[in-house]
Amino acid sequence: MNKLYRFIADIFFPNRCPLCLDFISWDEFICSRCADELKPFPEEICPGCGKAECFCDTISYDRAFVCFYYEGKAKNGILSLKDGHKEFGIYTGNLLGERIADSKLKADAVVPVPMSVESYRKRRYNQAEVIAERIAEINGIPLLTDLLYKNKSAVQHTLTKAERLENTVAFGIKSRLKTDNMKIILCDDVITTGSTMNRCAALLKEMGAAEVYAAAAATTKLKKE
Numbered sequence: 721m722n723k724l725y726r727f728i729a730d731i732f733f734p735n736r737c738p739l740c741l742d743f744i745s746w747d748e749f750i751c752s753r754c755a756d757e758l759k760p761f762p763e764e765i766c767p768g769c770g771k772a773e774c775f776c777d778t779i780s781y782d783r784a785f786v787c788f789y790y791e792g793k794a795k796n797g798i799l800s801l802k803d804g805h806k807e808f809g810i811y812t813g814n815l816l817g818e819r820i821a822d823s824k825l826k827a828d829a830v831v832p833v834p835m836s837v838e839s840y841r842k843r844r845y846n847q848a849e850v851i852a853e854r855i856a857e858i859n860g861i862p863l864l865t866d867l868l869y870k871n872k873s874a875v876q877h878t879l880t881k882a883e884r885l886e887n888t889v890a891f892g893i894k895s896r897l898k899t900d901n902m903k904i905i906l907c908d909d910v911i912t913t914g915s916t917m918n919r920c921a922a923l924l925k926e927m928g929a930a931e932v933y934a935a936a937a938a939t940t941k942l943k944k945e
């Protein structure tokens with residue numbers, strides 16, 4: 721986001737931390753107390769699949785970067801990101817971008833998981849793209865938003881339970897990669913079942929990507945039965 725715009729907007733609409741709603745300075749995305757409380761990149765999260773309960777044997781991406789568990793303040797942050805406030809997306813995008821840059825992986829592009837046209841019309845931005853933009857900027861690589869599409873969620877109701885779980889119909893290829901053997905960072909806000917990342921990674925590989933790295937702001941913990 722444009723810095724001058726943020727500075728001027730702050731005069732009329734003082735900036736608030738999206739996690740605790742305390743006032744913060746115009747150039748901050750969350751307050752320092754919330755930042756201290758959040759512990760990014762928990763070690764128990766598997767770097768292969770991005771879940772604490774490893775399911776690496778069933779994934780089509782090559783490794784995962786995940787900032788937080790989807791709980792507490794991080795969950796508030798994701799909910800605010802889906803509700804008109806981009807700050808937490810920028811904050812986690814910066815963390816992910818730096819983490820990926822430090823990992824010495826040489827990715828060629830960043831692709832956000834797409835949202836349906838209907839959802840986009842309602843929200844007016846793709847929350848995954850807010851995160852992806854920062855990763856692309858920090859790593860100095862392009863953001864590609866025209867490769868994949870998502871069908872409207874209403875279509876989901878007509879699917880069988882198996883199809884819904886697999887998410888096989890929801891996503892598709894809109895345009896193809898122009899170069900072969902690209903290494904792509906696939907970005908989403910939350911990894912839940914992993915089926916969205918899996919399906920989108922499979923599509924990227926189908927169009928010739930050599931490797932796909934999943935990057936997400938958060939991952940859910942398995943529900944205790």
Ligand SMILES: [Zn+2]
Nearest residue numbers: 737740751754
């Ligand atoms: Zn705060």
Ligand SMILES: [Zn+2]
Nearest residue numbers: 766769774776
């Ligand atoms: Zn794993």
